[in-house]
Amino acid sequence: MILRVVRNGLFLLVSWAACCLPASAVPSFAELRAAYSESDAVLLARDGRPLHSKRIDMTQRRLPWTRIEDVSPTLLRALLASEDRKFYEHAGVDWSAAAAGAWRNLWNTRTRGASTLSMQLVGLLDEFASEEAQRRGRRSVAQKLSQAAGALWLEQRWKKDEILEAYLNLAGFRGEMVGVAAMSRGLFGKWPDGLDERESALAAALLRSPGASPKIVATRACGVLQAMAQMKRGAVADCAGLDGLARLALSGGLRDQAGWLGAEQSPGLAPHLAQKLLTQPGERLRSTLDADLQRFAGASLQRQLHDIVRQNAEDGALLVIDNGSGEVLAWVGSSGALSDAPEVDGVTALRQAGSTLKPFLYALAFERRDLTAASLLDDSPLAVTTSNGLYVPQNYAPQYRGWVSARMALGGSLNVPAVRTLVRVGPDVLRDRLHAFGFKSLTENGDYYGFSLALGSADVSLLMLANAYRTLANGGQWSPLRVTKGEGAPCTEGGCSGVFGGPAQRAAAAAPVFIVADILADRAARVGTFGLESWLATPYWSAVKTGTSKDMRDNWCIGFSPRYTVAVWVGNAAGEAMHDVSGVSGAAPVWREVMDWLQRGGTTPALAKPPPVGVKRQPIRFEPPGKISEAARQEWFIAGTGMSVVRLAEPTSLAHIAYPGQGTIIALDPDIPPERQRVALQLSGQPGPGWQWRIDAQPSGSAASEVLWRPSPGKHRLALVEANGHELEAIHFEVRALKGKRAK
Numbered sequence: 001m002i003l004r005v006v007r008n009g010l011f012l013l014v015s016w017a018a019c020c021l022p023a024s025a026v027p028s029f030a031e032l033r034a035a036y037s038e039s040d041a042v043l044l045a046r047d048g049r050p051l052h053s054k055r056i057d058m059t060q061r062r063l064p065w066t067r068i069e070d071v072s073p074t075l076l077r078a079l080l081a082s083e084d085r086k087f088y089e090h091a092g093v094d095w096s097a098a099a100a101g102a103w104r105n106l107w108n109t110r111t112r113g114a115s116t117l118s119m120q121l122v123g124l125l126d127e128f129a130s131e132e133a134q135r136r137g138r139r140s141v142a143q144k145l146s147q148a149a150g151a152l153w154l155e156q157r158w159k160k161d162e163i164l165e166a167y168l169n170l171a172g173f174r175g176e177m178v179g180v181a182a183m184s185r186g187l188f189g190k191w192p193d194g195l196d197e198r199e200s201a202l203a204a205a206l207l208r209s210p211g212a213s214p215k216i217v218a219t220r221a222c223g224v225l226q227a228m229a230q231m232k233r234g235a236v237a238d239c240a241g242l243d244g245l246a247r248l249a250l251s252g253g254l255r256d257q258a259g260w261l262g263a264e265q266s267p268g269l270a271p272h273l274a275q276k277l278l279t280q281p282g283e284r285l286r287s288t289l290d291a292d293l294q295r296f297a298g299a300s301l302q303r304q305l306h307d308i309v310r311q312n313a314e315d316g317a318l319l320v321i322d323n324g325s326g327e328v329l330a331w332v333g334s335s336g337a338l339s340d341a342p343e344v345d346g347v348t349a350l351r352q353a354g355s356t357l358k359p360f361l362y363a364l365a366f367e368r369r370d371l372t373a374a375s376l377l378d379d380s381p382l383a384v385t386t387s388n389g390l391y392v393p394q395n396y397a398p399q400y401r402g403w404v405s406a407r408m409a410l411g412g413s414l415n416v417p418a419v420r421t422l423v424r425v426g427p428d429v430l431r432d433r434l435h436a437f438g439f440k441s442l443t444e445n446g447d448y449y450g451f452s453l454a455l456g457s458a459d460v461s462l463l464m465l466a467n468a469y470r471t472l473a474n475g476g477q478w479s480p481l482r483v484t485k486g487e488g489a490p491c492t493e494g495g496c497s498g499v500f501g502g503p504a505q506r507a508a509a510a511a512p513v514f515i516v517a518d519i520l521a522d523r524a525a526r527v528g529t530f531g532l533e534s535w536l537a538t539p540y541w542s543a544v545k546t547g548t549s550k551d552m553r554d555n556w557c558i559g560f561s562p563r564y565t566v567a568v569w570v571g572n573a574a575g576e577a578m579h580d581v582s583g584v585s586g587a588a589p590v591w592r593e594v595m596d597w598l599q600r601g602g603t604t605p606a607l608a609k610p611p612p613v614g615v616k617r618q619p620i621r622f623e624p625p626g627k628i629s630e631a632a633r634q635e636w637f638i639a640g641t642g643m644s645v646v647r648l649a650e651p652t653s654l655a656h657i658a659y660p661g662q663g664t665i666i667a668l669d670p671d672i673p674p675e676r677q678r679v680a681l682q683l684s685g686q687p688g689p690g691w692q693w694r695i696d697a698q699p700s701g702s703a704a705s706e707v708l709w710r711p712s713p714g715k716h717r718l719a720l721v722e723a724n725g726h727e728l729e730a731i732h733f734e735v736r737a738l739k740g741k742r743a744k
Helices: 002-020 029-036 073-083 096-105 117-129 131-136 142-159 160-172 180-188 197-208 214-232 242-248 271-279 291-307 354-369 404-412 413-423 427-436 444-457 460-472 510-520 588-599 648-655
Strands: 040-044 050-055 170-174 285-286 315-322 330-333 349-351 376-379 384-386 389-391 402-405 459-461 545-549 552-561 564-571 617-623 633-638 646-649 655-657 665-669 679-683 692-695 700-701 706-709 714-721 728-736
Touching: 029 160, 040 271, 050 271, 073 117, 073 160, 073 197, 073 214, 117 142, 117 160, 160 180, 170 180, 170 197, 180 197, 180 242, 180 427, 197 214, 197 242, 214 242, 291 315, 291 330, 291 564, 291 588, 315 460, 315 588, 315 665, 354 404, 354 413, 354 427, 354 444, 354 460, 354 510, 354 545, 354 552, 376 404, 376 413, 402 404, 404 413, 404 510, 413 427, 413 444, 413 728, 427 444, 459 460, 460 510, 460 545, 460 552, 460 564, 510 545, 510 617, 545 588, 552 588, 564 588, 692 706, 700 706
Parallel strands: 040 285, 617 646, 665 728
Antiparallel strands: 040 050, 315 330, 315 564, 349 459, 376 402, 384 389, 545 552, 552 564, 617 633, 655 679, 679 706, 692 700, 692 714, 714 728
């Protein structure tokens, strides 16, 4: 009689409260689904396949929303047996259980709660919407009444299956694990549709006491199994082995080693790009990466590093770009488990460029018409005067070849001819050109890098190199790279929207870039250094360059076909030197494998692009044959620079400024009268006809005779010009007046 009175009173009170609830008190099922987010963000390939997941929310572990159709039926039975046996009979509140619970609470009798799943869900929705609700802990009587009212309101608007589904996705099971998917993956290493009866019972037991010991959980799970057996009428509960299963599951012993999402949902293919791009919990960001190519590229890099691990090479990185769109198709930042520093992104890390900068130097010299591809350069010992003393470059191979054409010098990656070319062009001019190609890491002026810039002494990233070579593939037109679809702001140190670089611009004229690309694709031009058959010799058209930094700390292989650019770095993240590993033996095998993979399925091999306007091809020969070892051939020229015969007499014009050297500081002697002090302007060889000196744009005498210039304090520019006024070379130096007893 008393319980009936309590029940009726509760019914009236809760019904009145439910009628007074505002329409927005509880969200709709669709609104909840839209507001839910998993704790991880997932980077997707261009076709929508998962590539990598990154945890964003560190407070809870929530996995993707699980539909009720994807939950094991045994777990649903265990849930109802444990929490709400009359779930399909009541309309949100079990009045008899609520009245009994209220009466026992009145007399302070310890008993299990009378909250239905619908009432519990109202509380979970409150916690989901409010952090304050999560801090309140145990609910008061007033809050219980409000929860019951919300349950009545909820049942009028939600389907029963929607209530079950929402409850399973919002309930906390143990520690940070929220939702049935996180529980199932975290405890049993499987998805919810695969839970068996004993696993389901353990899961249901955790809902009451998420932090209980394995023994207590196993005891309660046995009670759940017994309740499930009663619901089946005649079934017998088997609790054998629950203790061991509980200990193993709660200790993480059953967790999938492939991760919370599993190898299929999170294959771990692009950790470094995911780290840059993913910022929001539940985000599923579609990238430009090709999942199959990403997997193949990573495997190819690891295979090569396995082969050379005894040569102290353990790290590598790789980038593949679509030349036309600028979309990044593969981004492999490290060798993964082979590396001692797998978190370091080798795509963006700065390393010495080695010989990979030479194509940009020669393109600049061709564009300035300082050289043509047929111009002869002296490959012999060289010492260049600089402000820091003599700079003596060495070739990669110990021998010198004498007079070689610019084509053979670039194709064979000869160091001394490259330095001779930079002496003529000037470090400042090359630095500015490299900046235009996207090498923003070159923050100092040309004097800072000096003539060693020709050999790649500056630090650059694989990302910069790849896009610079893509610019060569695109005829000198530079544009930013993309790793996501759609528009976005450029990536910075503070974050990334998927765009690397600023607005598109022309970095170089199309004609000299075409000639450089033709040289890099010329197997005959590199035969002296690399041989006819090497990893660089593809059966389809491709232009490629290798590079090795000082002491073999880094080696590179970057090249392009008409459609793709592939860039590879091999080395050590800590900067340790490798043992006898060059660009052609370290990075080139990976470059070739990936480039071949990109060409698969093509009906015809990739062909060279047609020449741009302003370029012509004509036959040339070299004289005298006894001193020039190059055979007659067809050569490309920028319009107006062509020749049919290249004579050794012409290269004497390649003498350069020997003194003052680039960046030289000359101190006036305070003990000698200023009017009696002179600086001798010196050349490294015989000048050409009509060559002149110019200091600060003023004529200063003939380069064919001795010129003694009277120095004046300040910064000066010394230029060497031809008879027609064309500037061959320029350097900057400074004169300083020192204080002394005779200084005036």
